[in-house]
Amino acid sequence: MTAIAGVRDERPAVRAAVSVAVQLDRVSKSFGGKHVLQQVSFSVAKGTGVAILGRSGTGKSVTLRTIIGLVRPDSGRVLVDGEDVCGMTREHLNTTRRRIGFLFQTAALFDSITVGENVAFPLRRHTDLKEREIRDKAREKLEQVGLESEYNKMPGALSGGMRKRAGLARAMALDPPLLLVDEPSAGLDPLTTDEIDDLLASLKEDAKTTLVVVTHNITSARKLADRLVMLHEGRVEAEGTIAEFERSDNPLVRAFMTSEHAG
Amino acid sequence: MLDATGRIIATVAGEAGELSLFGFRAMRDAFRPPFEVGEVFRQVHELGLRSAPLIAVSGVAVGVVLSMHTRASLERFGAESMIPAGLAIALVRETGPLTAALLLSGRIGAGIGAEIGAMRVTEQIDALEASAVDAFKYLVVTRALACVIALPILTTVMNFCGMLGGFLAEHAASGMSLRLYFDRSFSLIDVADYVPATLKTMVFGFIIAVTSSYLGFTTTSGTEGVGRASTRSVVFSSILIIVSNVILVRLIFFFFPGLQS
Ligand SMILES: Nc1ncnc2c1ncn2[C@@H]1O[C@H](COP(=O)(O)OP(=O)(O)OP(=O)(O)O)[C@@H](O)[C@H]1O
């Protein structure tokens, strides 16, 4: 992004600061000498969707994890609603996390409790709702992902795609204003993928939920994202709108944009 | 050769340091809100109550065997009437607490190591954190408290079942009545025999929970790592129990000099 200078441009910049939900500022992270993220910067405006694209192992999941404070960057800042996630006290971090829904790539359901209880878990922990209301809400969220009949099943009894959807229901339980989802459609058939995409799109349109979606699916990205961020080997290779990506002559971007015809 | 030894010592020292920090953190967080009361009770049930059958059966068996040994030695002096009291003191002062703790380091230690290890490798611990739950408090502190509560109770169960086993053996050998047996059992036992020895199992409970939680928490490399965490939980908590027992017994003798007579 180009630096904005001059008096006239200052006001929009200030307004932008408040309307930014997530901002990564030169975030770097290594694991045992391996540079997984290098100077990654991008921001997500409130109520918009950003899709993170990139090949396997380029640091998409790690990027998502830094936003919720599960991975601490070695350098750089991660701001959520303008506050640095890394500098937060435990209580402050938890307050912030309550406003964030997170779908893990592996779904990460709690396997000792039922699917319904997984979705009810955040409600039990963080709301004063009555038992009945908690169950109703959990059921409603499961219904939205098409799993209302699996309420009393154990996570181990679900298929991979079902687990993913249950994980999404749990992420949505507290109606968070910010939703981070790691490959929501991985392991889903095209029809279910469309349904999940429609659900996420409706959250963005109706509830003004901010979305950060890791996806390999360009069709999904079109539906959900206002901007795209392409990571490659831990760096931001390209960033822009769908239209900009379509016009791009970056070979990697082109490869991704044309892959939709294949799948 | 020396280099390798040095590395091993450094690794062990490092792990011991980490484990101690983990333990201190568990103690500190136990007194900081929010208190996970519901989860503590669930764990007391899961780890404590469900271990009761193991402890009861083992207690009876240990009692029978101890009684046979006591009889063999006391018969020589014509002191068979001392069997119940001798057995009771041996059980309450040392055999009950140590046997219970070692058995539980097997059952509870392996369970905690495997459960928390599996939660680590399947990202469930991260999912707790992402749900704004302090995973350390929710998983480790609750289990530590549950074990600290459960161990003295289970030890008491062990002692009692041991005496029952002693009675069964004695009844078979000499036909002694239940009433007389228990009268004689309690004739020489003092509060100082029971209380410090039983309370020291709170330390054992803490050791089991913290050691196996630590190994579970730091699990890496998938299913294989989970198995390793589980095994190492049993090995390390047993060793730590046996070693700390030496220190605890010295402390108890220091504060209750009467026990040495
Ligand atoms: N906790 C960790 N410890 C060590 N290395 C890690 C850790 N987490 C991620 N990595 C490494 O960071 C790199 C990026 O991982 P990441 O999971 O972010 O990839 P990704 O872009 O999400 O890939 P995929 O599309 O396959 O999910 C990988 O090489 C991975 O091995």
Ligand SMILES: [Mg+2]
């Ligand atoms: Mg990933």
